[in-house]
Amino acid sequence: MTSTPPAPRLRATTRPLEHAPDLISLADPNAPMIWTRGDRGCVGVGEVLRLSFSGPHRFTDAAAAWRRIAETAIVDDSVRMPGSGLIALGTFAFADESSAESVLIVPRLLVARHRGQAWITEIAAVDADPAPLAVPDPPASRAWEGVRFGDRALATGGDSVASYLAGVREAGARIERGEFEKIVIARQLEGALPGASDLRVPLTRLAEHYLDCWTFAVDGLIGASPETLIRSTSGAVSARVLAGTRGRHSEDAARDARARDELLTSAKEQHEHAFAVQSVVTALSPHVRDLRTSEEPFPLQLPNVWHLATDLGAALGEQSSSIELVGALHPTAAVAGTPTATAVAAIAELEPFDRGRYSGAVGWIDADGDGEWVIALRCAQLGAPDAQTGARPVVASAGGGIVAGSDPDHELGETVSKFRPITEAFAR
Numbered sequence: 001m002t003s004t005p006p007a008p009r010l011r012a013t014t015r016p017l018e019h020a021p022d023l024i025s026l027a028d029p030n031a032p033m034i035w036t037r038g039d040r041g042c043v044g045v046g047e048v049l050r051l052s053f054s055g056p057h058r059f060t061d062a063a064a065a066w067r068r069i070a071e072t073a074i075v076d077d078s079v080r081m082p083g084s085g086l087i088a089l090g091t092f093a094f095a096d097e098s099s100a101e102s103v104l105i106v107p108r109l110l111v112a113r114h115r116g117q118a119w120i121t122e123i124a125a126v127d128a129d130p131a132p133l134a135v136p137d138p139p140a141s142r143a144w145e146g147v148r149f150g151d152r153a154l155a156t157g158g159d160s161v162a163s164y165l166a167g168v169r170e171a172g173a174r175i176e177r178g179e180f181e182k183i184v185i186a187r188q189l190e191g192a193l194p195g196a197s198d199l200r201v202p203l204t205r206l207a208e209h210y211l212d213c214w215t216f217a218v219d220g221l222i223g224a225s226p227e228t229l230i231r232s233t234s235g236a237v238s239a240r241v242l243a244g245t246r247g248r249h250s251e252d253a254a255r256d257a258r259a260r261d262e263l264l265t266s267a268k269e270q271h272e273h274a275f276a277v278q279s280v281v282t283a284l285s286p287h288v289r290d291l292r293t294s295e296e297p298f299p300l301q302l303p304n305v306w307h308l309a310t311d312l313g314a315a316l317g318e319q320s321s322s323i324e325l326v327g328a329l330h331p332t333a334a335v336a337g338t339p340t341a342t343a344v345a346a347i348a349e350l351e352p353f354d355r356g357r358y359s360g361a362v363g364w365i366d367a368d369g370d371g372e373w374v375i376a377l378r379c380a381q382l383g384a385p386d387a388q389t390g391a392r393p394v395v396a397s398a399g400g401g402i403v404a405g406s407d408p409d410h411e412l413g414e415t416v417s418k419f420r421p422i423t424e425a426f427a428r
């Protein structure tokens with residue numbers, strides 16, 4: 001279960017920078033710590049504190065541990081922007097039983113920008129010597145040979161695509177029998193990243209192509225997610241719910257427009273989307289006031305897919321930190337199903353792997369508990385380097401919502417579109 005060392009007392013000092021540096025270029029090529037979207041975001045350099053959590057109480061444990069650290073910290077912040085002062089980046093596993101660690105990491109230096117403004121934060125134990133408040137030089141470029149992905153070998157030795165299709169068919173049969181209404185079934189790809197690869201290459205590609213997504217790298221989890229689980233800033237809360245997908249046809253404008261219109265008018269996709277919105281509204285309602293949603297689902301255009309999207313806004317009704325809100329919302333019907341508990345139990349039965357952090361949460365939290373968290377989608381997890389070759393395993397995951405009438409082959413095609421951000425970013 002969760003194990004946390006006694007929390008050191010931290011000091012965080014934030015000062016403005018005259019120029020906004022290129023964030024990704026400053027990241028550690030081997031272990032990048034990045035959170036960025038368009039002209040906003042931050043890069044962490046070095047690590048002062050790492051807290052690990054696991055099991056069913058990982059969110060409440062993390063919220064409590066962070067509250068203790070924030071309460072005793074000395075924060076000297078002359079910038080006062082979202083993401084200035086004391087910050088931790090984090091990633092949380094999908095399943096209560098997952099063997100993947102959930103972590104909060106406090107970087108030693110954090111360089112951040114928000115539109116035209118930029119700043120630097122130095123964080124250390126109160127009794128440690130302060131580091132200079134200067135932007136470090138970008139690390140030298142390294143090689144990039146890329147990753148060739150293939151279907152992930154099953155522990156049982158079977159065919160992973162056949163196993164995915166069987167899982168989708170079985171899910172459909174259970175929906176017909178009335179066991180649940182919606183379930184999200186995923187599959188995995190795997191590859192090997194050569195030793196000494198520069199992970200700033202795939203991160204730059206993700207950030208440049210997926211402008212409506214948060215590009216992230218936290219503890220080896222790398223991706224670009226379009227789905228905001230929760231953003232909380234000074235009492236205002238927002239979220240973006242996605243469910244319902246069509247692959248893009250960027251080479252053929254008429255076909256692409258048909259795919260979008262089909263998505264908007266499909267009763268099945270609207271039904272699948274409604275489950276996801278309802279799960280967020282139900283989970284968020286006890287924590288907020290004045291909850292409002294966009295009138296109708298709108299088409300969100302990404303380079304690889306169209307999604308049905310609904311934006312939510314509300315006022316925070318009580319003193320919940322952003323991690324507590326993540327814990328209340330997770331897992332939404334966009335990654336689990338409806339009803340939640342039945343769907344989660346069936347996922348454990350029908351998917352022949354531990355999802356790890358895929359479809360969990362990734363984001364950041366500040367000393368006031370404010371933060372931004374997305375659902376960890378369109379992502380891959382890097383493993384430990386091989387002792388001899390230095391190569392690291394990379395596992396990518398993608399899934400889709402199954403409702404009454406879902407077609408297994410269509411669902412398989414949808415996962416191919418959802419893998420594209422990762423397979424293309426990690427290509428040679």
Ligand SMILES: C=C(O[C@H]1C=CC=C(C(=O)O)[C@@H]1O)C(=O)O
Binds near residue numbers: 334
């Ligand atoms: C589960 C995934 O996507 C979710 C988010 C948006 C649309 C989805 C869908 O249409 O099925 C999924 O609910 C994934 O990308 O692996």
